[in-house]
Amino acid sequence: MYRTNTCGELNLSNVDEKIVLSGWVHKMRKMGGMTFIDLRDRYGITQLSFDQEVNPELYTQANKLGREWVVTVYGVVKERSSKNAHLTTGEIEIIASKLDVLNESKTPPFTIETNTDGGDDLRMKYRYLDLRRASVRKNLELRHKMTFETRRYLDNLHFMEVETPVLIGSTPEGARDFVVPSRMNQGEFYALPQSPQLFKQLLMVSGFDRYFQIVKCFRDEDLRADRQPEFTQIDCEMSFVEQEDILNTFEGLTKHLFKTLKGIEVPDFPRISYADAMRYYGSDKPDIRFEMKLVEIKDLTVDRNFIVFDSAPYVGAICVKNAAIYTRKQLDELINFVKRPQVGAKGLIYLRYNEDGSLKSSVDKFYSEADLKLWAERCNAKPGDLILVLAGETESTQEQLSDLRLEMASQLNLKDKNDYKCLWVVDFPLLEKDKELDRFFAKHHPFTSPKPEDIHLLDINPAAVRANAYDMVINGVEVGGGSIRIHDSEMQNKIFTVLGFTAERAQEQFGFLMDAFQYGAPPHGGIAFGLDRLVSLFIGLDSIRDCIAFPKNNSGRDVMIDAPSTIEKEQLDELGLTLIKPKE
């Protein structure tokens, strides 16, 4: 027997019990004839005590242990003289009577502590040691709890988890599909799914009614900090529902997760249209932990011969509370910030509303104090506030103001990671125009249904058609999105036409779904959540990587196992493949 208890559970109520513990040597301290060892397992840390006078042999044995050795210890629980309030086991220690070394350990390349001295690369190479750190393990514990509670909530509502295939068909537009050559069907390839979209819609045609799946998806694209070639979705679909039913069901799920995982009661989610999100936040994923809304002031700026504003279709401002104290240097830095190519503004106008009530702007040459007063009023500014103004094309300027707004929130510490503000963004545009290709694309995907009241616009003004599509946004992060689908073949064909699909191409790409829809498709819709992102958000991580047990780096490599790697020629032969440029 390796243990009677874990290292996280003994306390004063166990005093004088004989116990056995197993774990890793976390720390050792020697103090005048005594050696103390912190023994660690997944559940916590327990102090072992070895007394030279009482048991010199055992004392000597204990002193030979090293960091991260695996041991079993037999002993008795005793109350500690100097207690440690940070540990649940901090009131007791184990007076050891026997020690078995289960395994020795080389010295790890970094410390197994929350604030480790290991850099990112080293930690990833030795991920199995990195995962010993309580901070990383807790991320994965929360991930486990999140999937478990998600399943519990959905099972309760009669959702069925159905596994859809991982080896699916490659589609002509699936350029970012990972493909898998088939040995039994040489020259042919499976693809790995970017999402189970088509299969979950087929399940609705099958009458499955309430489907979900927590499922790996794959996308072969250039990676960023927040992207992985394989990622996990909470994928859901429902039949005989309207948008409201889906929003309520998954708002309920999110509340359930906040309640059970973080003990937080989240209020009802506000719903904001895409148009309003752009108007007031310049973003379709607004962070509403703070106000600082965009204010349009174009009408207040005209006729003063300021050509920059006069020539701009849009002039917008944000009012930054209590930031009139910003120095000239700080303001210059903000100007540099908005001019960065990632933001792309041409310049920034500021207006200081000083504590004494006076107004000072970078465009005093053009605008009188009375003019500026009107700006301040429109922005609901108070003495001590700073107004920042950008001008240009409507949409791009709104987006620049959004970047600036988020930057100001960071500078002023308005992004409290423990404050969670959830909302729904609804009424997304159905279509998005690619200006270069002069072609419409589906903003969500080609099965998204238009709002009934906008259908008449499909022919005359496609860009104005709104969709039954929605995103769930938490603290400026899009954690999930979905839509009510088209279940009517005629409407589907209409949309394909608008998207420029020929009947042939639509058949080639979505044929089996189109076929299925001929046999009685119910009205249906769904949503998918990015699990990695949701977990990161609950933990307050900046990257999704630390809530994934074995993540890949930005080149899509697993540096621990050194994958991907070359394969042998025999295997390529069996697959009927050759490399264009053979590797050395």
Added chain:
Amino acid sequence: MYRTNTCGELNLSNVDEKIVLSGWVHKMRKMGGMTFIDLRDRYGITQLSFDQEVNPELYTQANKLGREWVVTVYGVVKERSSKNAHLTTGEIEIIASKLDVLNESKTPPFTIETNTDGGDDLRMKYRYLDLRRASVRKNLELRHKMTFETRRYLDNLHFMEVETPVLIGSTPEGARDFVVPSRMNQGEFYALPQSPQLFKQLLMVSGFDRYFQIVKCFRDEDLRADRQPEFTQIDCEMSFVEQEDILNTFEGLTKHLFKTLKGIEVPDFPRISYADAMRYYGSDKPDIRFEMKLVEIKDLTVDRNFIVFDSAPYVGAICVKNAAIYTRKQLDELINFVKRPQVGAKGLIYLRYNEDGSLKSSVDKFYSEADLKLWAERCNAKPGDLILVLAGETESTQEQLSDLRLEMASQLNLKDKNDYKCLWVVDFPLLEKDKELDRFFAKHHPFTSPKPEDIHLLDINPAAVRANAYDMVINGVEVGGGSIRIHDSEMQNKIFTVLGFTAERAQEQFGFLMDAFQYGAPPHGGIAFGLDRLVSLFIGLDSIRDCIAFPKNNSGRDVMIDAPSTIEKEQLDELGLTLIKPKE
């Protein structure tokens, strides 16, 4: 709103309620001015009633519906005059007042009934219609419940579900790996995991202690009825445990599943050694729903000049209860059965123990009635029984007797699908000799630990070394298997040597695990269950295919979506690949 209730829940307590239902038109019956429609959804079937006299327009509309159309119906719940005891809703019907057609349907290519007229190929091509059949849907409902209850049981015991990567490294011996060419690392490939074995062991090194995952695994091999290129495992691993702990934990899981899914209390599982399983059943996955054990009678057959038995190292018998009535023709068929290449015996000796106490065998020429009496006694035969005898090499003959035993059980209807007999087979041999290659292979896998008491045999008689390895067997099906792993590098190297691995090759293939083991690996072990097989067994299916939503056929094809398929040259170029034989 599409519905107030489902089609499976209304009963007499709802009489006079106004309700809305949505679903599929399952059946229509016209009876003198009345039309009755069975409306179906996932939850059941409810009868709708349309009366020509009461509402002629609606009656006409109803008569225009077709099979599998999707409709919403508004109406009032009424008690039926002729009740249907087979339906939970069989005591009521809906007097319809309004009908909306949500979608029409072409006539399905087969009937949506438990006993459908659709053949296998048609059903697979139209799997989305096949899944409408209650019998198929119920399989997937049970599958959902099984995974949910598995998670609930394991979560309760502090197991953590951890997702391991799907894009992993290819190993030199991974000839049956599916590979995935990397676009970002041209010329290199990921592999899809045949199991998360290495990762779960790494998680133990990380101190995760109790891991599980319900996870897709992949194997690119020729398929049989019971194999799929992608399959699902319940994969588990524990640290600081001995074999007993694992057996108890997962015997507990299995009992929990039988209890919650089938309401069956399964008794404690017997444990039988591999050696005894072979001796008494000729199989390492014995079906113990019936006795008919193998009995060795070699010693009773010698010195009678019957060269077949005299020259055979093994002579074994099974006693088939009440089968002395088998005719000469039936016995000839049994002889043909054992001679089939799949069984491979040279012949079959029978001994009839007639009701009158006389004995009649096919070897009366060599053995006296007194001789035969001894055989019958050894076999514990009674008048009316039939004894069947095979002879040859020990192991192969035992296996032939096992085949014969299972065949006799089928013929005599001893395999009751609702009788579940579970057991553990333990003490598997550590190694298996490939006679052709004259080389030992790991029977389970190369990390399986030998029994401590057998370690001394590693050098002198490797074939005799038993492993800490175990299989769970239910009704003759191996549903799960696992082992206690080696956690000591020295022992691991020893085993690699016995397996003929050079240090180099071991490093190449398992390097990162070997490295990890240098940093304090705990004692650990685990088990993996084949979910598809377990679900099939619980349902009593002959193939695993009908408990998989979208299975592939025996050529690894998904005929519904027509995968795998060719991909475009541009995509191959991006991956740095060319086809050896380009497709037309």
